[in-house]
Amino acid sequence: MNKNVAIVTDSTAYLPKEERERLSIYMVPLSVIFAEKTYKEELELTTEEFYKKLEGAEQLPTTSQPSTGQFVELFTDLKKQGYQQVVTLHLSSGISGTFQNALTAGEMVDELEVHGFDSEIACYALGFFVREAAQLALKGAGVSEILTRLEEIKATLKAYFMVADLGHLHRGGRLSGGQLLVGNLLKIKPILHFVDGKIVPFEKVRTEKKAIDRILQLLDQDLRSDGRYEVTVIHAMRPEAAEQLAADIRENYDNVVDVVISVFGPVIGTHLGPGSLGISWYKQAEA
Ligand code: MYR
Known part of the structure; x- marks a missing residue:
């Protein structure tokens, strides 16, 4: 069965899981690295656990963007579910390679149109864009209507x-x-x-x-x-x-x-x- 547009984001929107589930939002996590051990945020390290770990850390952590492969895996799954189009929204490409990796992955999955949106921001401000995109997709809006609204949001x-x-x-x-x-x-x-x-x-x-x-x-x-x-x-x-x-x-x-x-x-x-x-x-x- 063909499905409407899938909405994908990354973990730095910090949209609670229940909100993502309610709005059918798919999420790819970024990671934090503490002393060579990598944790996918939310999935393997909660916000509370992170700040607690930070207090006792001898060496400060670093971060990494999701790999192209993580996006290819999700996009392939979305295609199997019946989606033909995706709008993938990410934290600013000026501070992370996440957006670029999502675009590269989009080109690697056949018969799936992947449209990227660079929020030029992060955190729940990115979440604002994602929530509206998802609400529109659930109402049956197409990609161009969704992207137009996202540009309007960016303007204010x-x-x-x-x-x-x-x-x-x-x-x-x-x-x-x-x-x-x-x-x-x-x-x-x-x-x-x-x-x-x-x-x-x-x-x-x-x-x-x-x-x-x-x-x-x-x-x-x-x-x-x-x-x-x-x-x-x-x-x-x-x-x-x-x-x-x-x-x-x-x-x-x-x-x-x-x-x-x-x-x-x-x-x-x-x-x-x-x-x-x-x-x-x-x-x-x-x-
Ligand atoms: C990566 O490793 O790719 C992630 C890099 C994340 C950089 C975060 C820099 C701070 C962003 C502040 C956002 C404030 C939004 C209101």
Whole structure:
């Protein structure tokens, strides 16, 4: 039996398993490597286990993208299930080779059309794209309708975040334009964001409180305009801070449809470190 479009993503969307199952989303995991032992995130290492392991680690972990073979295996299975088309959405190609490997795999599986979407972001902000793509696919939308909506989301999506210790990002080599911050590591709490798929400093502030206030100000500028918004507060071992931010946002804005509390899971946590916080939002489609 022919099936509609399959939606594939990777583990760094940190979409809970129940949500993926409800929306028929397929997931390929990235991995964390601790002292030469490789763990597929979520499947072999939960977020809680990761941060606990990090505390006691003598050597800091590294990460790796899924192999082309992992994607070929999933795509072949989707073809067997009766899918003829796939939309595969991934963390930014500017920080990981995951997207490229998915595209390469797509070319290796005959009689299956694989369309890639580079979210140019990661974490639950990537999840925003994936959720909408899956909802549209379940309603019977075709690839071009799905890709058009994904571009609309990209046009309104914002994400700002900050880390407790910039050393993790420097070590992993994922901070662009951060040279000026190096000598200043301890004295500043830069707000970070993505430009053209790469992480760059947005503004330098001196305290976490000032950084949070500035991100909330940016959120406020958008939320004061027309439209309904989806918001996520993302955290690395900061559940209370995330709950508080989410509660404040829910209380202050009637046009926020939902505030999801989400995580910087193992792979992203390897590059950001514990204590990181971020907020992302986008505008829902006009009814
Ligand atoms: C790999 O090994 O391919 C994975 C590399 C992941 C780099 C992650 C860098 C930090 C991303 C922060 C995302 C914040 C989203 C709001």
